[in-house]
Amino acid sequence: MRDFTAVAGAVLRRNLIHAFKNPALLMPSLIFPLLFLTAFAGGLSNVGNIPGFDFPSGYTTFQYVFVFLQSAAFGGVFTGFAVAADFESGFGRRLLLASPQRRGIVAGYVVAAICRWALTATIVTIAALIAGMEIDGNPAQLLGLVSLGLLTNIAACLWGTGLALRFQTLQAGPIMQIPIFLLLFMAPVYVPLHLIKGWVNTAASYNPITALVEAGRGFISATPDVVGLAYLSGAALVAAALVWTLTGLTRAERGE
C-alpha cells in the first residue's frame, strides 16, 4: 500500500507541476468551459422563454450544470493527453520500469485530473455567479452535483488514460475527445429532454450522460430528479473505464 501511495503521489506531483508551469497546457481546459458558458448562457438565454421550458432556476443555471459536467469530462480527457505525451516522450516507459506498484501510476493521474478540474470548476462557478446564476439547492444537494462531476471527471480520465496506454502517442488525441464530445452533446444541452425532437431525443434517452445532467440540474434547483439512475450511470461509466485502463496498463507492461 505504501508503494502504491508513493507512486501515486510522485505521479500526481509531477503532473501538477508540469500542468501549472505550462499555461499552454492548462489554458484550453479553462478557456473552453468559459467559452461554452458564455455562448450558451449568454447567446441562447432567450431559449429559456420557449413554451414548455420549465427549469425553475433560470437559463444560466440550466447551462451552468452542463458546462460544469463538460469541464469535468474534458479535464479528464486533457489528463489523458498528458499520459499520452509522457509515453510519447519515453518517460512513461521509464515510469513503468521504476514503479514497484504500477496501478499507483493510474491513481496518480486520476488524482491529478481531479485537482486540475477543481481549478476549472471553481473558475466556471465564479463566472456563472457573476453572470447571475441562481442556486436554489441546499449544501447537500450541491455536494451531490460536485460528486456527479467527480464521477464524470474520473470516468473521462480513465478513458483517456486507457487509450494513452494503448496508443502511447498524442495522435490518439482525437479518439480521446470525439466520443466524449459526442456523449456530452447527445445529452439535453440546450433544452430539457422533452423539448428535443427527432433522433437526438432517442439518442439522449439512452445516453448515460443524460441522467447525470438531469440529476445535476435537479440538485442545483432543489428539485432532485433521477438521482439513483445518475449515480448508477456514473458508477457504471467509472467501472467500465477502470477495466479499460487496467487492461491498457497490462498491455503497456507487456510492451504491446
Add this chain to the structure above:
Amino acid sequence: MRGDPVGLNETLEQVGLVARRSVRRTLSQPALIIPTIVFPLLLLAINASGLGSATKIPGFPASSYLDFSITVCFMQGALFSAITAGTELATDIQSGFLNRLQLTPLRRVAILVGQLAGATTVALLGAVVYLVVGLIAGVKIESGVGGAFLLLAYAVFVAIAFSGIGATMGARTGSPEAVQGVFPLVFAVFFLSSMSMPRDLIAIDWFRTVATWNPTSYVIEGLRSLVITGWDGTALWRGAAVGAAVLVLTFWAASRALATRMART
C-alpha cells in the same frame, strides 16, 4: 533573380506549382478532411434537434432551426480551413521546406497564395457536402438555385479570407502546435456572434453588444440571408464587405510575416 520583374503569367504558373503540391498534400490526409466535413454536420444535427423549439420564440426569423443554422457549417468549415492553412505553412517552415524554396525563383505571393490552395479545396468540398446534406435533410433555400450557387461561392470566399488568419499565424510562429493553440481564441470570436440566435433575440445586453460589434456576425448573417430570407442586399453587402476586409488585412499581415520570416532565414 527574385528582384527581376516577373510577368503575371509566370507568377500564375508559380502559384499553380505550389497550389498543386498543397492540394495533393491536403487531399492525401483523410484524417484531416473527414473530421473537417463530418464534425460540422454532426453539430448541425444535434443543434437542429436540440434548439428546434427556439423557432417558437416570437420574432424568430425561420420556421426551421435547420434552415437557420445550416450556414454555421460553412463558417466552421472556414475556420477549419484557416487551421489547415496555418498548420501546413507552419509545418513547411518547421521542416525547412520554406528555406529550400528561397533558393528558387518563386515569388512570395506565389508561396502564400499557392499554400492556401489545399485549405481552399477542403473548404469547397465541405461546402458542397454541407449544401447537399442540408437539401436532403429538408433545408429550403429561399434565394433559389442561383442563391445556392452564390452560397457556395460565398462560403469559399469566406474560407479563403479566414485562411489568411491561419497563414499569418503559421508564418509568424513557424510552429504547427502554436497555430493549433491560438485557434481557441478564433473560435471564441465565432461563439460570441449571432451564430446561434438572431442578434435582436439575444436577451443578454452585453452579449448582444459584442455580437453587434463582432464582424463574424455579419458574415454569418450574409450567408444565412440566402437561406432564410432570399435576396437581401443589405445582409449580402455587409457580409461581403467584412469578408473582403478580413481577406485584405489577413493577406497583408501574412505577406508581411512571411517576408520577415524569409528575411530572417
